[in-house]
Amino acid sequence: MAKGYSVFSILKHALWPETVWPEAWRKAEPKPNYDIIIIGGGGHGLATAYYLAKNHGVKNIAVLEKSYIGSGNVGRNTTIIRSNYMLGANTAFFEKSMQMWEGLSQELGFNLMVSHRGQMVIGVSPGQMDGLARRGNTMRLNGIDAELFDRKEVEKELPYLDFSKEARFPIWGGLLQPRAGTVRHDAVAWGYARAASALGVDIIENCEVTGILKSGNRVTGVQTSRGKILSDKIGIAVAGHSSHVARMAGLKLPVESHLLQAFVTEPVKPMVHHVVSWGAELFYLSQSDKGGMVFGGHIDGFNNYTQRGQFTKVKEIMECAVTLIPFMARLRLLRHWAGIQDMTPDGSPFICTTPVDGLYLNGGWCYQGFKATPASGLTFAHTIAMNEAHELNKGYELDRLMNGAALDEHGTGLRDYRQ
Amino acid sequence: MRIPCPYCGERDLGEFTYGGDASKARPAHGSKGAKTWGDYVFVFENPKGPHVEYWQHTLGCRQWFKLKRDTSTNEILGMEQ
Numbered sequence: 001m002a003k004g005y006s007v008f009s010i011l012k013h014a015l016w017p018e019t020v021w022p023e024a025w026r027k028a029e030p031k032p033n034y035d036i037i038i039i040g041g042g043g044h045g046l047a048t049a050y051y052l053a054k055n056h057g058v059k060n061i062a063v064l065e066k067s068y069i070g071s072g073n074v075g076r077n078t079t080i081i082r083s084n085y086m087l088g089a090n091t092a093f094f095e096k097s098m099q100m101w102e103g104l105s106q107e108l109g110f111n112l113m114v115s116h117r118g119q120m121v122i123g124v125s126p127g128q129m130d131g132l133a134r135r136g137n138t139m140r141l142n143g144i145d146a147e148l149f150d151r152k153e154v155e156k157e158l159p160y161l162d163f164s165k166e167a168r169f170p171i172w173g174g175l176l177q178p179r180a181g182t183v184r185h186d187a188v189a190w191g192y193a194r195a196a197s198a199l200g201v202d203i204i205e206n207c208e209v210t211g212i213l214k215s216g217n218r219v220t221g222v223q224t225s226r227g228k229i230l231s232d233k234i235g236i237a238v239a240g241h242s243s244h245v246a247r248m249a250g251l252k253l254p255v256e257s258h259l260l261q262a263f264v265t266e267p268v269k270p271m272v273h274h275v276v277s278w279g280a281e282l283f284y285l286s287q288s289d290k291g292g293m294v295f296g297g298h299i300d301g302f303n304n305y306t307q308r309g310q311f312t313k314v315k316e317i318m319e320c321a322v323t324l325i326p327f328m329a330r331l332r333l334l335r336h337w338a339g340i341q342d343m344t345p346d347g348s349p350f351i352c353t354t355p356v357d358g359l360y361l362n363g364g365w366c367y368q369g370f371k372a373t374p375a376s377g378l379t380f381a382h383t384i385a386m387n388e389a390h391e392l393n394k395g396y397e398l399d400r401l402m403n404g405a406a407l408d409e410h411g412t413g414l415r416d417y418r419q
Numbered sequence: 420m421r422i423p424c425p426y427c428g429e430r431d432l433g434e435f436t437y438g439g440d441a442s443k444a445r446p447a448h449g450s451k452g453a454k455t456w457g458d459y460v461f462v463f464e465n466p467k468g469p470h471v472e473y474w475q476h477t478l479g480c481r482q483w484f485k486l487k488r489d490t491s492t493n494e495i496l497g498m499e500q
Contacts, residue, residue, distance in 0.1 A: 243465035254461040257490070302437040305467045305491045310420055312433035345461050402457040 004109050024190055025197035030204050033230035034062045036384060037222060038237055039209050039245060041065025043074035044362055044369065045237035046192035047377020053199035056385035061201045064224060066208035070189040073240055076339035077370040078262050078296045080275050080284060082119045082180035086138045087407050089395025090348060093375055095144050096392055100374035101183060110191030112183050119180035119275040120158060124169040128279045132175040149174045160271060162326050169280040180275060182286055188373055212249040219249065219358040235360040235384050240340030242363030249356050254345055254401055258299040259338045260367045261309035265331040267291030283320040292334060295321060299341060309338035341367045348407035351380050351393040360384045361398065420493050424476045425484050438473030440464055441485045467491050471499050
């Protein structure tokens with residue numbers, strides 16, 4: 001196993017390419033029982049296992065992944081990190097995540113290519129500018145960076161947007177969070193997998209959970225495609241498939257699975273220096289280090305587990321791209337793909353205990369899970385180890401909707417519930 | 420995906436509006452209990468497999484109808500009454 005990466009190891013492998021890089025994490029075989037099983041080897045599952053081992057001293061942990069590490073949503077998102085949230089529990093939670101990103105490459109010993117390029121949310125009406133000012137003020141009162149820009153200032157920073165007289169949605173200004181940016185998403189999965197494995201966590205790939213074993217109201221283990229594995233604490237971190245896995249334990253969730261598509265164009269010279277989000281429709285774009293424009297929009301709009309997007313939505317998102325950034329009309333699309341999202345009625349996640357003893361849930365991410373990965377792992381590990389919520393995820397209980405404590409964050413959430 | 424409208428025939432998804440789970444039954448008028456109503460409003464069956472759902476042919480005949488679709492493949496399994 002790789003001890004650590006250094007300039008010397010890179011030089012060695014560059015000069016003698018025939019030397020094989022050691023594998024980054026152990027290919028573990030399932031043991032008959034574990035202290036804690038995490039279902040789902042995505043960013044959140046791996047981060048949870050890492051913080052369980054590091055902060056809570058749990059040694060006997062398994063992460064069960066149905067495919068290979070990086071095959072799910074951790075490798076399907078648009079890699080954006082930000083903490084411009086306004087409501088209750090969300091503000092502190094996502095800001096903690098942002099602060100954790102800042103030192104994570106050093107902590108994991110793996111270059112996550114964290115880029116604080118800033119995120120500019122474009123406002124297209126005076127009403128929207130009032131909303132952005134209010135959001136920015138809330139952020140600043142919570143110690144988060146935010147700067148309000150007027151039209152002229154936006155034009156200076158992002159001259160390629162449509163500032164013409166004919167623009168369908170005239171730009172009034174924007175709200176910049178300078179510390180927001182992007183992170184290389186595969187590296188997050190690999191970095192956490194490597195660090196967790198080094199602390200003794202068994203990462204078991206190609207091991208699909210097919211049933212959850214219970215004795216009375218207490219979990220006792222899981223049935224998998226590679227046999228029965230016992231544990232009296234099980235964490236579900238399979239966002240996209242949360243309903244599917246929770247049903248194995250007899251639970252129904254306030255979650256519906258929807259598709260979100262993402263797109264990348266052919267690479268061009270550096271041009272877009274920020275993450276750009278648009279107020280007229282849900283649309284967000286950044287330029288990758290390779291030069292491709294990486295962008296996405298809203299969910300397809302009907303519940304779905306196919307991981308295959310619909311053309312109707314492709315067209316709508318292209319219309320958004322060209323309306324906001326006219327030069328996009330001259331770029332060719334290289335690839336597009338879809339990921340499955342847990343959509344909750346209020347647009348906020350769940351990190352919580354469940355009515356089943358020993359079963360814990362991390363899900364309902366509503367396509368904002370990637371940026372939350374470090375804080376999600378930290379708080380979910382705490383919830384599992386201590387059997388109660390961490391200070392930061394107290395608002396993410398499963399019964400919050402029933403109790404009138406919904407976290408109704410603007411711009412996300414389940415559409416048919418809202419209509 | 421193409422959806423078979425019972426009046427207009429098979430048309431593109433873009434002409435339709437999704438209306439959600441059609442198997443969900445509203446609790447009887449006057450039903451008591453916060454959980455009964457909470458589950459009706461907030462909890463979703465969300466199956467990975469056959470799902471009976473409402474669609475409206477918004478840009479066509481505007482008829483609402485029930486469709487059975489496999490959510491893991493998008494295969495249309497038939498119309499429901």
